[in-house]
Amino acid sequence: MGVSFEKTPLEGVVLCTVEKYGDPRGFFMETFHAGRYAEGGINKTFVQDNFSHSERSVLRGLHYQVNRPQAKLVSVVHGEIYDVAVDIRKDSETFGQWYGATLSSENQKQLYVPEGFAHGFCVLSERADVSYKCSDLYSAKDERSLLWSDPSIGIEWPIAEASLSEKDEVAPLLQDIKPEDLP
Numbered sequence: 001m002g003v004s005f006e007k008t009p010l011e012g013v014v015l016c017t018v019e020k021y022g023d024p025r026g027f028f029m030e031t032f033h034a035g036r037y038a039e040g041g042i043n044k045t046f047v048q049d050n051f052s053h054s055e056r057s058v059l060r061g062l063h064y065q066v067n068r069p070q071a072k073l074v075s076v077v078h079g080e081i082y083d084v085a086v087d088i089r090k091d092s093e094t095f096g097q098w099y100g101a102t103l104s105s106e107n108q109k110q111l112y113v114p115e116g117f118a119h120g121f122c123v124l125s126e127r128a129d130v131s132y133k134c135s136d137l138y139s140a141k142d143e144r145s146l147l148w149s150d151p152s153i154g155i156e157w158p159i160a161e162a163s164l165s166e167k168d169e170v171a172p173l174l175q176d177i178k179p180e181d182l183p
Contacts (some may be wrong), residue, residue, distance in 0.1 A: 003033070005040035008099045011092070012114035013085045014042060015101050016073075020108050029108060032133065033072070040042035042112050044071050046133035054130070056114045061120015061160035062086055067143040069115035069183050080104035080127030081121040082158050086146065088174065089116035090182050096174055098155050116183040118146045122159050133167055137168075144181055145171035 002019035016037075017032070020029040037043070054060065064070075064082070074083050084100040104107045113119045121130065148155070148162065150173045 003036055003040065005042075007041075008101075009087060010087050010094050010097060010099045010117070012058055012112075013099050013117065014112040016040065016042075016110040016112060017180065018108040018110060021099065030162075031110075032073065038072075042073070042125055044073075048071065048134040048136075048137050050132050050134060052130045054128055055163070056123050056126050057159050057161060057163050059120065059122040059148055059157070059159070059164055059168065061168065062118035062146040062148055063120060064088060064118040064144055064146070064183070065136070065139055066144055066181055066183060067142045068136045068139040070138075071115050072111075072113045072119055072132045074103065074111045074113065074119075074121070074130065074132040076103045076105050077106050077121045077129040077131050079123065079125035080106070081123055081125075081128050081130060082110045083121040084119070084155055084157075085111065085113040086118040086148065086155070086174075087116070088118050088151055088177075088182050090179060092116070096153055098153055100155065120148055122162060145176070146177065147171040147173050150174050155176075
């Protein structure tokens, strides 16, 4: 079983490619193995798995938690997404910078997003089923959002229009977020 790890320009964000083993019956892939991922620099205990189903042009995010920050390992079970991590760590040299990657059920790529980053994705295919592991439990009182289209960040989303939740439509700009609401 194999997985390869590619460092990104943002410290701690890792693009993973999982090997798929197929034959005429279908395929098998190991989507997580604690020991192998630790060797690749992802040494986390995941305590919650989430699954979302979305239609084309749905954009979810950018979300994060304060006090109970979550690292995430994002995979696509069906379809294709553009997945984004934004560094919002106050003392980071790459504060306000972003990294994005196309993840799909075909390319077997995963994105590891450590604590201290806002995370979001948009759906590129007709539908997408996304699964992600979290290093801490969801906490409604700690949940925060960052505006997906913040011009100071300049994310190059590969969709013309985004279908957003009400919460994501009114999320604040990074410059308007109080320091105590950042990791």
